[in-house]
């Protein structure tokens with residue numbers, strides 16, 4: 010893996026693919042600055058070594074030019090977060106873009122207009138990629154969030170650079186965190202999988218069962234297993250078409266010596282709402298008229314015992330409907346147990362999906378070893394796929 014330290018940036022112009030796809034409110038203000046902050050170490054490093062930066066990113070999903078998705082609207086905010094004046098170019102390709110980039114002095118930063126104003130970006134168009142490559146002398150990819158896309162600026166552009174391309178520090182951290190779970194994990198290794206449905210998690214389950222010693226299954230997925238094992242699910246979310254898959258998985262786990270852990274009790278509501286009346290059921294005995302929406306107190310204790318003894322922990326997906334405060338206890342408790350394990354020296358990675366949102370919501374982001382910035386990219390990595398943006402850097 011070629012990283013920033015392997016490249017001499019002195020008097021070089023680095024094209025840095027960042028992920029500035031930030032959420033905006035109606036007044037076009039940035040409501041979460043995490044992604045811009047995450048790119049700062051790479052930019053600072055390049056500048057400190059005497060280089061300049063040409064930043065490339067997309068913002069939203071425009072269909073051609075859309076004023077509301079222009080980086081011009083937020084360039085001052087980006088400068089403020091990066092603590093560095095960022096210049097702006099109102100196009101990302103062509104003579105004007107090239108001459109603006111070429112005029113950069115070392116220590117300067119230029120942000121090009123939203124890549125996705127050009128449909129060639131998402132198509133991975135070769136000529137467009139070549140045009141982008143002319144903006145600098147080195148290519149640095151620091152956009153983990155789009156590394157699973159074979160787009161022009163995330164993947165194809167790298168083909169125009171031989172050895173003068175590398176991982177940015179954010180991308181490096183993400184890849185190392187995944188490695189620590191998928192390939193270099195210290196045993197016992199645990200994956201906690203929650204979320205709504207089994208059907209959307211099959212590829213990740215199949216991949217993880219090869220890697221882990223323990224697997225906690227939580228959230229709405231549980232009730233497909235309840236049904237498969239002959240239990241009663243009441244009104245809980247359930248995918249009967251996947252009952253056979255659930256039984257096969259239980260079998261597979263046994264063969265592979267993976268300990269599967271399910272909730273033993275669940276907190277159900279009489280409606281799907283935060284203010285629903287609550288009742289605790291055995292996971293196999295959920296009455297009609299009740300929808301299980303959280304792990305119960307016995308399950309929380311049981312999961313805690315598993316979590317604190319594991320040395321490598323991956324968490325993907327909440328253990329209940331955490332958006333409802335009255336049904337968030339299981340998700341919060343899992344977060345606390347992981348935090349305790351982390352303090353005791355375990356490595357914990359939270360990634361891919363709503364568990365990241367949950368950890369942030371409950372202000373546990375500083376208690377985990379690593380929180381991934383990339384939803385889809387992290388999921389695909391956990392599914393065992395080699396991401397195109399990463400493969401093209403390693404070519």
Ligand code: AMP
Pocket residue numbers: 203204205206209227228229230246301302303325326327328329330331332362363364
């Ligand atoms: P996912 O994107 O698959 O990780 O699913 C996340 C969603 O699963 C969240 O919005 C949770 O509210 C939801 N979820 C978790 N547990 C349950 C449950 N028991 N019943 C319904 N939805 C759930």
